Amino acid sequence: EPEVTQTPSHQVTQMGQEVILRCVPISNHLYFYWYRQILGQKVEFLVSFYNNEISEKSEIFDDQFSVERPDGSNFTLKIRSTKLEDSAMYFCASSEGAAGALDTQYFGPGTRLTVL
């Protein structure tokens, strides 16, 4: 069964550095998402992406964040200048865009980002 994949599984970076988190969505899916989960807290929506543009973003997704689909398979999340509070598990998800409530978001295994 096809799965969403994410690399790396764990990223450690220094505060102020740029990081790029990578995701390969399921191949026939059209909608892509990033969520994050700070340790001990809820899974929070960051951004959704469709047809090569952002569909919706949360207030967390400020100018430090950007997303891109650089080719036909990858979907990336870039954090320009990381802060300590960006430390979290970042989940990528994709969905095919089935009708209404039948649309299912499939999640990747996550990338744990640690900012020192």
Place this chain on the structure above:
Amino acid sequence: AQRVTQPEKLLSVFKGAPVELKCNYSYSGSPELFWYVQYSRQRLQLLLRHISRESIKGFTADLNKGETSFHLKKPFAQEEDSAMYYCALRPFSGGYNKLIFGAGTRLAVHP
């Protein structure tokens, strides 16, 4: 405000006991509700959705609009049910729309 509340962080039961994981939501429109499960060291995966009214791995959930609840139930818990369970709300229908998650409940089923 759009919100999902799972009041229990941990639910601990013995094998064979009934299980009910509570979920309440706050949303003014017609919600789409889901239960996701995360087994140890695995990814979040969809367990069931309200529209399907199906039973997956013996779990069922009924949407109660009057009580704004979507509790997850299983009559006889198994040890392999031990996992994190997340209730999620999708405020708008269909693709590209976000999921709003509750904080999750850890279910521990003891032998």
